[in-house]
Amino acid sequence: MDLTERPRRLRSDGLGPLVSETDLSPSDLVAPVFVDATTDERRPIESMPGHERVPVDEAVARVEEVRETGVEAVILFGVPESKDSEGSRAWPEDGVVQRATRRIDDETDAYVITDVCLCEYTDHGHCGVLTSAASESWEELRSDGVLESDASGDPHMTVDNDRTLDLLARTAVSHAEAGADMVAPSSMTDGMVGAIRTDLDEAGFESTPVMSYAAKYESAFYGPFRDAADGAPAFGDRRHYQMDPANAREATREVALDVEQAADVLMVKPALPYLDIVRRVREGFDHPVAAYNVSGEYAMLHAAAEKGWLDLDAVARESLLSIKRAGADLILTYFAEDVARRL
Numbered sequence: 587m588d589l590t591e592r593p594r595r596l597r598s599d600g601l602g603p604l605v606s607e608t609d610l611s612p613s614d615l616v617a618p619v620f621v622d623a624t625t626d627e628r629r630p631i632e633s634m635p636g637h638e639r640v641p642v643d644e645a646v647a648r649v650e651e652v653r654e655t656g657v658e659a660v661i662l663f664g665v666p667e668s669k670d671s672e673g674s675r676a677w678p679e680d681g682v683v684q685r686a687t688r689r690i691d692d693e694t695d696a697y698v699i700t701d702v703c704l705c706e707y708t709d710h711g712h713c714g715v716l717t718s719a720a721s722e723s724w725e726e727l728r729s730d731g732v733l734e735s736d737a738s739g740d741p742h743m744t745v746d747n748d749r750t751l752d753l754l755a756r757t758a759v760s761h762a763e764a765g766a767d768m769v770a771p772s773s774m775t776d777g778m779v780g781a782i783r784t785d786l787d788e789a790g791f792e793s794t795p796v797m798s799y800a801a802k803y804e805s806a807f808y809g810p811f812r813d814a815a816d817g818a819p820a821f822g823d824r825r826h827y828q829m830d831p832a833n834a835r836e837a838t839r840e841v842a843l844d845v846e847q848a849a850d851v852l853m854v855k856p857a858l859p860y861l862d863i864v865r866r867v868r869e870g871f872d873h874p875v876a877a878y879n880v881s882g883e884y885a886m887l888h889a890a891a892e893k894g895w896l897d898l899d900a901v902a903r904e905s906l907l908s909i910k911r912a913g914a915d916l917i918l919t920y921f922a923e924d925v926a927r928r929l
């Protein structure tokens with residue numbers, strides 16, 4: 587064999603780490619935390635082994651567990667005590683996320699990000715208020731007792747984009763008032779970043795950054811999360827506001843709109859099935875790029891590991907590494923604690 591170039595020369599134990607192109611560090615990771623106002627004890631989430639919904643009283647303890655692993659940032663999701671058609675428990679001062687945020691902010695040094703959306707707060711489970719036509723059909727479905735997620739595929743049953751904007755902005759401001767370090771709108775409402783930015787600035791929170799779920803796909807990988815946060819739509823689906831998995835160029839347009847509205851961090855979601863989008867956003871924009879390694883991505887690795895088909899630690903680490911390699915600066919992941927503990 588007469589080779590001058592031998593890539594294997596770089597693969598020795600001593601040299602490999604020196605020349606490796608991508609690194610994972612606990613400071614790249616954000617751990618999702620679920621706070622539940624309907625319970626006074628911790629409740630395991632069956633489809634997401636190792637994760638639980640915790641009552642407000644346990645939120646600080648939960649966040650301290652995360653921080654012990656070296657992960658300093660959390661994203662909070664709330665399960666409210668009650669739901670209505672507007673999602674009005676999303677923005678009050680004594681809402682579940684607001685109460686938890688206040689406590690975490692007072693008692694820990696964690697970096698607190700809050701998810702801003704209405705789907706956990708509306709009784710129909712959509713990410714905003716419904717159009718009046720949809721609202722009427724929803725009343726009908728509800729009075730018929732038809733609350734299955736496949737109850738209607740009617741394309742007119744959808745969210746009123748512009749009426750939703752005010753409610754999202756109000757929610758974001760209430761999170762900032764409670765002490766959130768950053769807000770993360772996830773509803774895919776057109777104009778949401780601008781509406782939130784304007785109201786945050788008016789309320790004196792011009793230094794609070796917005797991490798936009800900028801390219802969020804209508805993905806079947808959110809299944810376990812919807813159990814965890816109790817936010818599955820009661821009818822129809824989200825394809826009128828979340829993106830079609832078939833589209834990549836559209837992601838560039840979505841992200842550009844959020845950049846125009848002064849988004850500080852740009853998120854792609856899910857992560858693993860959308861690494862091409864992570865790369866596209868990395869190359870097309872100079873903002874920090876976040877990727878959300880979602881509940882289904884977590885659940886499928888756990889399920890395979892439980893069967894003995896995959897080595898969980900290895901595939902978790904490899905997944906996160908691949909997301910970074912694709913171009914993400916930070917990763918929201920249910921693996922945060924497990925992976926950080928091993929780094």
Ligand code: PBG
Binds near residue numbers: 881882
């Ligand atoms: C709320 C929201 C969702 C997720 C994050 N924020 C659910 C959805 O859009 O249905 C999904 C997270 C996950 O699956 O881990 N809009």
